[in-house]
Amino acid sequence: MNARERVLAAINHQEPDGVPVDLGSTPSSGISAIAHYNLKHALGKAHWPTQVYDVVQQIAQPGEEMLDHFRIDVVDIGRAFDDRPEDWYDITLPDGTPVQFPTWFKASPQPDGDWEVFNQNGVRVATMPLGANFFDQTCFPYVDGYPASFDDLPNVMPLVHWAGLAHSPWDHAGEADFWQQLRARTLALRASTDRALMVVIGCNLFEWGTFLRRLDNFLVDLVTDQANVERLLDALMEQHLQTLANVCAAVGDIADVARFGDDLGTDQGPFMSPKTYRRLFKPRHKLLTDYVKQHSSMHTFLHSCGSIYKLLPDLIEAGFEIINPVQTIARDMEPVRLKQEFGKDLTFWGGGADTRFTLNRGTPEQVKADVRSNIEALAPGGGFVFNTVHNILPDVPPANIVAMFEAIDEYR
Amino acid sequence: MEEELLDAIFAAILDGDIPGAPGAVQAALDAGLSAEKVLNEGMIAAMNRVGELYECGDYYVAEMFTSAKTLQAALGVLRPHLQQSQVQSAGTVVIGTVKGDMHDIGKNLVTMMLEGAGFTVHDLGPDVHPSRFVSAVLEHQPEIVALSALLTTTMPAMKTTIDALVAAGVRAQVKIIVGGAPVNDEYARHISADGYAPDASQAVSLARALMVN
Numbered sequence: 240m241n242a243r244e245r246v247l248a249a250i251n252h253q254e255p256d257g258v259p260v261d262l263g264s265t266p267s268s269g270i271s272a273i274a275h276y277n278l279k280h281a282l283g284k285a286h287w288p289t290q291v292y293d294v295v296q297q298i299a300q301p302g303e304e305m306l307d308h309f310r311i312d313v314v315d316i317g318r319a320f321d322d323r324p325e326d327w328y329d330i331t332l333p334d335g336t337p338v339q340f341p342t343w344f345k346a347s348p349q350p351d352g353d354w355e356v357f358n359q360n361g362v363r364v365a366t367m368p369l370g371a372n373f374f375d376q377t378c379f380p381y382v383d384g385y386p387a388s389f390d391d392l393p394n395v396m397p398l399v400h401w402a403g404l405a406h407s408p409w410d411h412a413g414e415a416d417f418w419q420q421l422r423a424r425t426l427a428l429r430a431s432t433d434r435a436l437m438v439v440i441g442c443n444l445f446e447w448g449t450f451l452r453r454l455d456n457f458l459v460d461l462v463t464d465q466a467n468v469e470r471l472l473d474a475l476m477e478q479h480l481q482t483l484a485n486v487c488a489a490v491g492d493i494a495d496v497a498r499f500g501d502d503l504g505t506d507q508g509p510f511m512s513p514k515t516y517r518r519l520f521k522p523r524h525k526l527l528t529d530y531v532k533q534h535s536s537m538h539t540f541l542h543s544c545g546s547i548y549k550l551l552p553d554l555i556e557a558g559f560e561i562i563n564p565v566q567t568i569a570r571d572m573e574p575v576r577l578k579q580e581f582g583k584d585l586t587f588w589g590g591g592a593d594t595r596f597t598l599n600r601g602t603p604e605q606v607k608a609d610v611r612s613n614i615e616a617l618a619p620g621g622g623f624v625f626n627t628v629h630n631i632l633p634d635v636p637p638a639n640i641v642a643m644f645e646a647i648d649e650y651r
Numbered sequence: 652m653e654e655e656l657l658d659a660i661f662a663a664i665l666d667g668d669i670p671g672a673p674g675a676v677q678a679a680l681d682a683g684l685s686a687e688k689v690l691n692e693g694m695i696a697a698m699n700r701v702g703e704l705y706e707c708g709d710y711y712v713a714e715m716f717t718s719a720k721t722l723q724a725a726l727g728v729l730r731p732h733l734q735q736s737q738v739q740s741a742g743t744v745v746i747g748t749v750k751g752d753m754h755d756i757g758k759n760l761v762t763m764m765l766e767g768a769g770f771t772v773h774d775l776g777p778d779v780h781p782s783r784f785v786s787a788v789l790e791h792q793p794e795i796v797a798l799s800a801l802l803t804t805t806m807p808a809m810k811t812t813i814d815a816l817v818a819a820g821v822r823a824q825v826k827i828i829v830g831g832a833p834v835n836d837e838y839a840r841h842i843s844a845d846g847y848a849p850d851a852s853q854a855v856s857l858a859r860a861l862m863v864n
Contacts, residue, residue: 368778370751372804454756455716462667462717506832507850511713549708595833599803634804 242312246435247495250538250561250586252621257651258614259312261588261626263301264437265498266293266406267542267564268589268626271372272338273633274640275299281637282308289338290327292317293406294346295365296373298630299338300407306434309644310651313435313624316494317407319424333369334633343410346374358403365400372633376400381451385467389474396478399450406439422489429493438494438537440486442479442527443501444472444520445510461511461519468519476523483530491535496561499527504545506569516550521557528558540588544629546570548577555584564629565590567613574616587617591625592643598627599634603642610646618650656682660693664725665700667717672725686732690769694725698767702852712760715851719763726766740771742862745787746797747775748831749808754801757831760851761797768855770795781808781815788821795858798844800831809834810842826861830854 240248240256248255263269270278272291276299279287284304292300300318301311321327327339333352340346346354352369365374380395397403408424411417429436443450448457448471460468486497501520503509509516528539540561541554547562548571554562567574567590574590590613592598597609617623625647631640656679663672679689701718704710710718744765748758755777762774773791775783788796796816800806809829816822826845829838839847846861848854 366753368751368753370805370808371753371802375753455720455759458713458716459667459669459720461713463669505712505850507712508708509711512711515711515713595803596835632803 241433242310243433243435243495246312246624249621249624250496252583252586254619254621258618258647259435259624260310260647260651261313261624262306262309262311263299264311264313264315264435265439265542265563266296266298267500267544267629269293269298270301270631270640271633272297272299273332273334273336273372274631274635274637275301275305276336276338278637278640279305281641284308288327289336290321291338291340292321294340294344294374294404295400295406296630297332298406311434313437313496314428314432315407315437315439316421316425316428316490317409317439319428320407320411320420333367334372341407341410344404356400356404358398362398364398364403374400374404376450379451379453381471382453382456385452385471389471392474393478395451396447399447401450418485418489421486422493425490425493435496436490436494437496437498437540438486438490439498439500440483441498441500442483443499444475444479444523445501445503447475448472458510461515465519472519472523476526479527480530483527484534487531487534487537491531491537494535494537496540497531497535497537498540498542498563499524499559500542502542502544503550504543504547504566504569506545506566508546508570509550510545513549513553516553521553524554524557524559532558538586546572548572551577551581551585555581559585561586561588561624563588564626565617566628568593568595568628574613578617578619578622582617582620582622586622586624588624589626589628590617591647592627594628594630594632594635598639598643599632601639603638606639606642607646610643611649614647614650652682653684656684657689657693657696660689660725661697661700664694664697664718664721667714667721669717669721669724672721673728676725676728680728680732686729686736687738689729690733690738694722694729694767695769698722698764698855701767702764702855705850705852715764716760719760719767719851722767723763741769742795742858743771743773743791743793744795744797744858745773745775745784745791745793745825746799747779747784747787748777748799748801749805749812750778750780751808752800752802752805753777754831755799757801757851758797758799761799761830761854764851764855765797765858768859770858779812781812784812785815785819785821788816788825789819793825795861796825796827797854797858798827798829800829800834803833806831806833806838809844813842813844828854828857828861
């Protein structure tokens with residue numbers, strides 16, 4: 240099996256010849272720039288560039304050599320952009336780590352050590368306080384209430400840093416020939432690699448509510464103002480379905496997996512009841528997944544952090560085939576339980592190594608034990624792609640990352 | 652009559668009736684109910700019930716947040732009366748998200764839930780330097796200091812903050828409680844905090860228990 244066949248077998252619930260592995264195919268299955276820098280030095284590969292392709296989360300795009308070194312089976316089609324040296328510039332992060340930023344991204348260091356980001360109109364859209372390792376959203380366009388009309392939504396969305404500072408390929412979305420470029424570059428990527436291809440689409444719904452209204456307000460809206468929530472979701476769906484149509488037309492016959500996102504869970508349970516999910520979000524998620532299934536050959540992938548056990552039956556009915564990051568330390572999210580109850584219906588893309596305690600602060604032996612136990616729970620019969628529970632953060636020691644891959648190698 | 656007025660406050664908070672709650676409190680005060688009774692038997696009773704409903708899985712974060720916001724609206728009416736009648740506070744808490752961490756939704760929910768349990772809470776906001784915790788302790792003389800962090804990378808600032816309280820000689824006079832996604836019991840013990848709670852509802856139980864001890 241080649242890498243792509245391995246990933247597709249797993250998604251089709253056939254046991255592949257070895258556990259397929261992801262590192263960096265999405266901005267929730269990757270490695271932070273600082274951890275990347277530390278890792279490459281530990282591997283004696285100081286010359287590998289550390290390119291921060293997701294500037295909000297400060298995530299590095301693993302280069303071809305790192306993918307080969309760790310035998311990674313899937314890549315993000317976004318890597319087909321920003322592929323010239325002049326697309327990047329050297330910069331030193333506040334902690335002293337030298338990295339590269341995309342040339343379109345400029346952060347302004349402040350006298351107190353915080354880094355701020357302003358858009359072209361001078362609006363402060365993001366901040367990274369001294370001591371932090373990624374940018375937080377500072378502009379919430381609808382924080383004071385819902386507008387009478389959502390006609391200006393396409394202009395308002397870029398005020399949210401996730402959209403305004405989007406990772407590749409979306410940093411090129413404003414260019415006149417973007418969709419043609421996306422197809423051409425994805426075709427070239429397909430021809431150059433036998434790895435599976437991921438397209439990160441987003442189409443977040445609950446999260447866009449929280450981006451526009453701010454989380455605390457939007458949570459209250461879910462309970463007290465569902466009429467306005469539905470108006471907003473309908474306006475978002477118009478944007479999302481248009482994006483989806485363009486994505487399917489451009490790469491729906493080339494890419495293997497379409498990655499949606501919507502963080503529905505906290506550590507202790509979903510943000511909302513299954514009843515609220517069913518009423519407000521499920522029908523709309525179903526429209527998105529139906530579109531992909533009818534207009535492309537791609538599999539549907541949902542990234543949702545947190546404890547979503549109570550929502551999983553509805554998410555399956557909504558048409559998602561794959562879930563990520565499988566936050567195994569959240570309530571009710573034990574790997575054995577998930578595999579037993581939902582293993583026939585879902586592919587677990589994640590849950591391979593805990594990124595909150597063990598990988599960050601455990602010993603290499605503890606990391607290996609965690610990895611083995613997760614693989615043995617989730618991999619049998621397919622339906623599993625190895626990935627850490629979300630991104631590898633700056634505080635993860637390189638020795639633990641190496642130990643993680645050594646343990647994975649026992650299963651491939 | 653009295654029971655009906657208290658029931659109306661209880662129901663408004665439980666149902667998340669943000670526009671209706673202040674009126675329900677005003678009606679009870681107008682009818683001559685004491686501020687203490689309104690607080691204890693209307694509002695705190697309702698928030699206790701919200702906590703129970705959350706813990707048994709009937710309420711989710713959305714409902715808990717809505718009830719907490721409703722409580723805030725109700726407290727806006729009640730607070731001047733509480734001050735006038737010098738109702739005994741359940742305790743004083745200084746709370747904040749530690750340096751380098753901008754995340755304050757969880758901390759805000761804990762703040763509202765503590766207020767709903769009758770605590771006086773001084774909220775220092777997000778990204779709080781250790782020295783600001785020290786000066787707030789000196790100023791407000793709290794029984795409890797509550798520290799929040801969302802990230803594994805900012806969690807060490809909890810330790811730095813505790814070190815600053817030790818260095819300032821005020822560590823012994825407060826109980827320190829910690830919470831946030833990357834934190835657990837083990838970490839709380841590791842940094843010599845006095846307690847950890849996994850969610851806002853349990854943070855209230857923890858604060859109450861520490862007040863008794």
